[in-house]
Amino acid sequence: MSNYLFPPPAVAALPIRGQSELFPVNRLFFVGRNYHAHAVEMVGKEVDKANERAFYFTKAPSSLTLSGATIPYPPETQNYHYEMELVVVLGKGGFRVSQEQADDLIYGYACGLDMTRRDLQLVAREKGRPWDLGKDIEDGSICSEIVPMPGKVIESGKIALTVNGETRQNSDVNKLIWNIREIIADLSLYYHLQPGDIIYTGTPEGVGPVKAGDVLSGEVEGVGTVALTIGQPE
């Protein structure tokens, strides 16, 4: 019997479509600038894939919040943004896997929102500081139920987001700069990937601010939907 000073935090977990078991979540990885049009709106130019590697950031599993929630507008920001993303869910681990081997790690997919304190992220970027305060936000990683699709590589499909019924993001996952196989293989060069790791694959263009009372609704064709309501600040 373990003997902790106080109760350890609960395991982060997500429901699985069609199953009663929960999916235990290990780590949350996020790909930065993975659609050219989003790179242009963020830094004014497309990504030079021939000369740049993908880059990543992480958020704590405790930032994970299930789709459908109402979350308070977070503290210490005046510019809280949505980023609609396809989430890849790993059911197996691997280290230095090839793109061909990457398929085998895939358990399924989900729809996610990578919520961002844009004002703090931009200050961090400008000053060469870590992105944590801009990105690793309590209730800032929204995720839908997981849809099992073992070994399937999603190569195309509409990805879109509305705020209060108005379309704000509308693209296709075939515009990912680094595709699903490339992301898994590349990330496995840095990390011993584990079952339960989930990867937010990046957002298309059209990111923007939210305010209290806003209702967000996102979809990825062939996967599902994600929803979020922004509440009053605490």
Ligand code: MN
């Ligand atoms: Mn993102």
